[in-house]
Amino acid sequence: MGYIRIERAVCKGCGRCIVACPKDLIEFSDELNERGYQVVTYKGSPEECGGCTLCAVACPDLGIETWNNRGKQTFETTTGLTEKMTHYCPGCTHGVVHRVVGEVLSELGLVGRTIGVAPVGCSVLAYEYFNFDMFEAAHGRAPAVATGAKRARPNTIVFTYQGDGDLASIGGNEILHAANRGEKITVIFINNAIYGMTGGQMAPTTMPGQKTSTSPFGRDTEDTGMPIKVCELLAALQTPAYIARGSAHDSKHTVRLKKMIKTAFQHQAEGRCFSFVEVLSTCPTNWGVSPNEASDWVADAMMDYFPLGIIKEPAKEPKPAGAKA
Numbered sequence: 001m002g003y004i005r006i007e008r009a010v011c012k013g014c015g016r017c018i019v020a021c022p023k024d025l026i027e028f029s030d031e032l033n034e035r036g037y038q039v040v041t042y043k044g045s046p047e048e049c050g051g052c053t054l055c056a057v058a059c060p061d062l063g064i065e066t067w068n069n070r071g072k073q074t075f076e077t078t079t080g081l082t083e084k085m086t087h088y089c090p091g092c093t094h095g096v097v098h099r100v101v102g103e104v105l106s107e108l109g110l111v112g113r114t115i116g117v118a119p120v121g122c123s124v125l126a127y128e129y130f131n132f133d134m135f136e137a138a139h140g141r142a143p144a145v146a147t148g149a150k151r152a153r154p155n156t157i158v159f160t161y162q163g164d165g166d167l168a169s170i171g172g173n174e175i176l177h178a179a180n181r182g183e184k185i186t187v188i189f190i191n192n193a194i195y196g197m198t199g200g201q202m203a204p205t206t207m208p209g210q211k212t213s214t215s216p217f218g219r220d221t222e223d224t225g226m227p228i229k230v231c232e233l234l235a236a237l238q239t240p241a242y243i244a245r246g247s248a249h250d251s252k253h254t255v256r257l258k259k260m261i262k263t264a265f266q267h268q269a270e271g272r273c274f275s276f277v278e279v280l281s282t283c284p285t286n287w288g289v290s291p292n293e294a295s296d297w298v299a300d301a302m303m304d305y306f307p308l309g310i311i312k313e314p315a316k317e318p319k320p321a322g323a324k325a
């Protein structure tokens with residue numbers, strides 16, 4: 001029989017796992033945990049869960065492990081992250097992206113060789129959560145710090161983790177030039193359409209009409225222009241090797257996102273320059289909606305304007321004559 005284990009202590013009651021379960025086997029319990037969150041609980045009979053992992057993939061808080069019908073563990077916590085509980089709000093997908101980056105580097109066997117650069121923004125404490133050597137950069141300056149680290153230690157894997165205020169606003173020039181120089185680094189860009197840490201101000205990626213604390217009547221594109229599509233902007237440069245956009249708003253998209261992040265790090269591990277993955281992410285607190293409404297908003301409002309997929313990749317090498325198609 002399949003099995004899921006829900007870690008009560010870390011559950012923030014966001015309810016993303018409830019929506020993710022294809023068999024509707026998870027619900028809110030009546031209990032609050034030690035931190036005051038209403039925790040979720042398994043409501044099915046033991047044999048109903050097949051251990052499909054979708055609940056665990058949706059969880060931003062490393063709160064769920066799963067086993068399949070043969071008793072094999074299908075989802076376990078990655079060694080790419082520390083065991084520290086994050087400070088993120090319930091349903092914030094920073095936690096999901098942290099986990100995916102940790103899983104990828106762990107699966108590629110690169111944990112011991114990796115240096116991360118944390119930004120200023122909600123993920124300012126990322127150095128507490130990633131199990132790699134980490135730098136903290138000044139706001140927007142992560143690509144410069146990463147450039148120095150990679151050039152000084154070419155055999156390491158260096159990545160930056162940056163929000164849209166950090167990367168596309170104050171750090172807009174930094175990222176453009178790091179990409180154009182072809183720095184052999186990987187950039188993980190969290191696009192949650194807002195400045196999260198400072199109270200929900202408008203970001204360069206805020207959607208037309210989106211209400212924020214500095215655009216209370218909705219973003220007016222007559223005054224502020226259209227949201228910046230950073231992937232497409234960087235893809236116009238000749239140098240970068242790999243540019244992709246994924247989303248962490250639900251489990252299915254997170255599985256695809258993981259492939260993109262893996263490819264990005266593989267390019268760096270194989271010596272190719274500059275790989276970049278943008279992640280459409282949620283900020284339920286500053287958007288003023290529930291975690292699951294936030295996920296729906298990514299799908300309904302953001303994904304049309306910010307299309308998902310591989311935006312730029314190296315040309316495939318031609319197959320040698322006589323090789324099988």
Ligand SMILES: Cc1ncc(C[n+]2csc(CCOP(=O)(O)OP(=O)(O)O)c2C)c(N)n1
Binds near residue numbers: 122123
């Ligand atoms: C030089 C400088 N300017 C401004 C700030 C204030 N500040 C801190 S975080 C932030 C924006 C964070 O938004 P984002 O990068 O989108 O990340 P999020 O918090 O949404 O994850 C700003 C403007 C700062 N810390 N330093």
